[in-house]
Amino acid sequence: MSNASTHVTPKPGASLQTILVVEDEILVRLAIADYLRECGYKVHEAVNAQEALAMLQSPQVAIDIVFSDVQMPGDMDGFGLARWVRANKPGVQVILTSGVERSADIAASLCEAGPLLMKPYPPQDVIDRIRQLSAKSHRS
Amino acid sequence: MSAATITPFPRQAPPTILVVEDEVLMRSLISDELRARGFKVIEASSADDAIAVLETMRVDLLFVDIHLPGPRSGLDVAQLVQARSLPTRILLTSGKDWIADLPALADLIPFVRKPYLVSRVIELVTRSLNWPTAPEA
Numbered sequence: 001m002s003n004a005s006t007h008v009t010p011k012p013g014a015s016l017q018t019i020l021v022v023e024d025e026i027l028v029r030l031a032i033a034d035y036l037r038e039c040g041y042k043v044h045e046a047v048n049a050q051e052a053l054a055m056l057q058s059p060q061v062a063i064d065i066v067f068s069d070v071q072m073p074g075d076m077d078g079f080g081l082a083r084w085v086r087a088n089k090p091g092v093q094v095i096l097t098s099g100v101e102r103s104a105d106i107a108a109s110l111c112e113a114g115p116l117l118m119k120p121y122p123p124q125d126v127i128d129r130i131r132q133l134s135a136k137s138h139r140s
Numbered sequence: 141m142s143a144a145t146i147t148p149f150p151r152q153a154p155p156t157i158l159v160v161e162d163e164v165l166m167r168s169l170i171s172d173e174l175r176a177r178g179f180k181v182i183e184a185s186s187a188d189d190a191i192a193v194l195e196t197m198r199v200d201l202l203f204v205d206i207h208l209p210g211p212r213s214g215l216d217v218a219q220l221v222q223a224r225s226l227p228t229r230i231l232l233t234s235g236k237d238w239i240a241d242l243p244a245l246a247d248l249i250p251f252v253r254k255p256y257l258v259s260r261v262i263e264l265v266t267r268s269l270n271w272p273t274a275p276e277a
């Protein structure tokens with residue numbers, strides 16, 4: 001998965017964002033979390049929206065971006081999580097991913113980074129979305 | 141000193157630790173502390189997920205809470221490791237007293253009771269894996 005040409009190499013003293021990966025399929029979560037860590041991001045993991053909320057509400061954990069699957073077991077899906085983040089953590093940005101075609105309008109209204117990232121996604125696409133968010137937040 | 145006198149040794153890959161804990165903040169805390177010490181850490185919240193990982197990749201040490209949600213427990217995961225003779229060391233944890241129920245197992249597998257000091261877990265893991273403690277990231 002590692003590729004020197006696609007790595008985001010942090011400058012000395014600089015730190016990349018902290019990302020919360022929310023994904024119930026462990027092998028999928030493991031793969032993307034590992035890739036993001038190799039690229040220099042700090043990564044926290046949650047297996048569902050309930051765990052994600054616990055992390056987001058913890059004063060010990062600072063999260064910049066939530067990267068969440070839409071379909072997850074439990075009372076809240078990725079859309080619900082994105083709405084909660086919008087309402088309660090306006091400084092936290094959201095990227096949603098799904099293996100199911102969804103209305104682009106729903107996703108676009110919830111994700112600053114644009115439409116859903118469809119599974120299976122190349123890991124570099126996640127990096128590109130994160131960079132988009134970073135560029136957008138620096139401009140605003 | 142010339143290049144011919146230098147003998148490069150292959151870089152040793154860090155051990156892989158599978159942390160199985162359903163309380164997300166605790167799982168995240170101990171996983172981060174282990175990563176800061178140079179270990180590769182995989183996180184799982186259930187016995188089923190832990191078994192999926194064990195069946196997919198090599199895990200050097202399993203750090204598992206005995207009491208997990210779902211039909212299978214942390215002990216089931218530990219017993220699977222032993223039954224399949226996997227090259228995986230085991231460290232159990234629990235906030236409840238389980239030793240009375242399985243005294244035979246208590247002598248065989250290291251155990252740390254919750255609430256535990258992170259430093260205690262690091263010490264047990266490092267000693268079990270005979271891995272030098274890396275400087276904190």
